[in-house]
Amino acid sequence: MIFADRSTGVIVTGATGNQGAFHIPLMNAYAKEVGGRGVVAGVTPGKGGQAIHGVPVYNSIREALREHDAGASVVFVPAGAAMDSVMEAAYAGVGLIVAITEQIPVHDTMKAIEYARLQGATVIGPNCPGLISPGECKLGIIPSHLATRGNVGVVSRSGTLTYEVIHELTRAGIGQSTVVGIGGDPVIGQTFSDVLERFECDRETKAVVLIGEVGGSLEEEGAASTDLPLVAYIAGVTAPPEKRMGHAGAIIEGGEGDARSKIRRLEGLGIAVAERPGEIPDLIRGFL
Amino acid sequence: MRLSEHEAKEIMRASGIPVPAGVAIRSPGELEPHLGTFGDHLVLKAQVAVGGRGKAGGIVVTEKARAISQAEALFAKEIRGVPVLEILAEERLEIEKEYFLSIAVDRSSRKPLLLFAESGGVEIEAVARERPEAVRRVTVSPLLTDIPPFALRDLLGGMAKDLAPIVNRLYRIFREKDAVLAEINPLVTTKKGFYAADAKIILDDSALPRQGIRKGRALTEREREAEAHGFSYVDLDGEIGVIGNGAGLTMATIDLIALYGGHAANFLDVGGGADRERVKHAVKLVASVPKVQVILVNLLGGITRCDEVAGGILDADVRQKVMVRLAGTNEEEGRSLLASRSYTMFETMDEAVKAAVEAIR
Numbered sequence: 141m142i143f144a145d146r147s148t149g150v151i152v153t154g155a156t157g158n159q160g161a162f163h164i165p166l167m168n169a170y171a172k173e174v175g176g177r178g179v180v181a182g183v184t185p186g187k188g189g190q191a192i193h194g195v196p197v198y199n200s201i202r203e204a205l206r207e208h209d210a211g212a213s214v215v216f217v218p219a220g221a222a223m224d225s226v227m228e229a230a231y232a233g234v235g236l237i238v239a240i241t242e243q244i245p246v247h248d249t250m251k252a253i254e255y256a257r258l259q260g261a262t263v264i265g266p267n268c269p270g271l272i273s274p275g276e277c278k279l280g281i282i283p284s285h286l287a288t289r290g291n292v293g294v295v296s297r298s299g300t301l302t303y304e305v306i307h308e309l310t311r312a313g314i315g316q317s318t319v320v321g322i323g324g325d326p327v328i329g330q331t332f333s334d335v336l337e338r339f340e341c342d343r344e345t346k347a348v349v350l351i352g353e354v355g356g357s358l359e360e361e362g363a364a365s366t367d368l369p370l371v372a373y374i375a376g377v378t379a380p381p382e383k384r385m386g387h388a389g390a391i392i393e394g395g396e397g398d399a400r401s402k403i404r405r406l407e408g409l410g411i412a413v414a415e416r417p418g419e420i421p422d423l424i425r426g427f428l
Numbered sequence: 429m430r431l432s433e434h435e436a437k438e439i440m441r442a443s444g445i446p447v448p449a450g451v452a453i454r455s456p457g458e459l460e461p462h463l464g465t466f467g468d469h470l471v472l473k474a475q476v477a478v479g480g481r482g483k484a485g486g487i488v489v490t491e492k493a494r495a496i497s498q499a500e501a502l503f504a505k506e507i508r509g510v511p512v513l514e515i516l517a518e519e520r521l522e523i524e525k526e527y528f529l530s531i532a533v534d535r536s537s538r539k540p541l542l543l544f545a546e547s548g549g550v551e552i553e554a555v556a557r558e559r560p561e562a563v564r565r566v567t568v569s570p571l572l573t574d575i576p577p578f579a580l581r582d583l584l585g586g587m588a589k590d591l592a593p594i595v596n597r598l599y600r601i602f603r604e605k606d607a608v609l610a611e612i613n614p615l616v617t618t619k620k621g622f623y624a625a626d627a628k629i630i631l632d633d634s635a636l637p638r639q640g641i642r643k644g645r646a647l648t649e650r651e652r653e654a655e656a657h658g659f660s661y662v663d664l665d666g667e668i669g670v671i672g673n674g675a676g677l678t679m680a681t682i683d684l685i686a687l688y689g690g691h692a693a694n695f696l697d698v699g700g701g702a703d704r705e706r707v708k709h710a711v712k713l714v715a716s717v718p719k720v721q722v723i724l725v726n727l728l729g730g731i732t733r734c735d736e737v738a739g740g741i742l743d744a745d746v747r748q749k750v751m752v753r754l755a756g757t758n759e760e761e762g763r764s765l766l767a768s769r770s771y772t773m774f775e776t777m778d779e780a781v782k783a784a785v786e787a788i789r
Binding site: 219220243244245246247249250251253254255258296297298299300301302303304307308324326327328329331351353354356357358361373375376377378379380399415416417418 | 533535536538539540569570571603606608632634635638662664672673674675676677679680682683684685686687692728755776777778
């Protein structure tokens, strides 16, 4: 597994909002199931002293860290303030920051990611479902009942498409080491290359499923950077140019980043590219 | 959101970047009162957001005497399928040399990326392909307000003294307007100095609210309705209506339809928390697309309640066949609700898509 394990204490920021309050109990139910620490504190400025499903809420991350040991934060703060929350966590010394929030202005994201990097923190997201290491920990919103523990790493720009793939893997009896949603925005903290580098150092991970989509060239850059056996799937083969397909990052600009040329470049690197999600389990099985 | 050339040039003009004197018109008659301000020749530029506009006949150089009739002809054209609703009429520049200057959000470095080439114009993509070293590249830390002088020297080489003010102004626009792209191609030099002969600005859709810009000009009625419900929606031109949750899964559903030989009519992502009301509105919206013969609903989520979704589909009560793939909580309740009204529910995405494609044949 990569990034975190059952000993990782988690601070949820935006804890008293709809999303935060909804997902804290789900994360903690999973922590209980696997014997992990889960969410130890929540943060919402001005709401300190409250509790959400038994989790104490503080006014700031530094305040929460005075009472609890936590190695990660999960950000549910609304778009206008989400990147401030990322910087607050990095400033306070939190090493892993998972930003779930979507529709964050990209200039804010660039600043916060650069700031966090200088503080030595790792940012996953924004606009991502977070990560799950089955049997160890869940940081974010990936539905845990779809996942089972095993030796396949999954790294994806998508949310629900990731769920589709782990659902198919689990149905086929193939477990996962860690599933990471890196986010659907053009600028994200952890790219495919970064996550694949971590998978390379992980003894549990024997092969990786890479789920990409139209836009940019992070998939090819990632695939070229690793020696791990890979199976890729790219969504958006039929996406029309310059139309935004839901994700801010999923847009084909100036002929670059379209799915077919992305697939050609991946195949040029010798990587198996699935034509449809349902094909992924059979392709990955060959590497296990 | 891509601004028109005219809008981009107005922003540049306001920031102190020289742009050619010009006027935007929506009919040939609007040009008449401005003709006196131009010299012997004018350039008429169709305000269409398509690449290769010049090659497709969207830019016309004309004598002043023929300007009105040429504008009429240009308004009657379609440029790569896009009707000409607006023309920018500009003074003709005596161009000595063309340069390329661009600032973009770079996904790989996660920083603003500045590009400069001493050969600009329409061939810049070929130049970038064939002689990548001819395009100078510099990234700037997003934590810095201004481009540091060393970075300007790196970018501009011997041109640093002449062009630094323009690059700095373009960078300020890039930051202050929340742009994902601010580009001048070509940036030209004339006897009177430098000009932005063309201008392209793309704004970050996620920042439009704080920029006080309302999205949604030139939206179809359906797209406007989708926006009102908070759906991501794109019209396509097939017969299978598509509803999914999440951008990736919805895109993959459309791709799978194509793989099995069908054509999707639309992309509709209902987003998270697909409850009964939202699903009802989504199904009704897609059913209102005239070409749609079958509707494919593909929803997967840990928190999606299948009985809610099924209820929404029943509430919509549309004439088309609805193929449903649902995975989530309360699956059995959802299934029996749908079965009671002879809708078919499928367990996998493959089965549902195949069934939708076959239903059309």
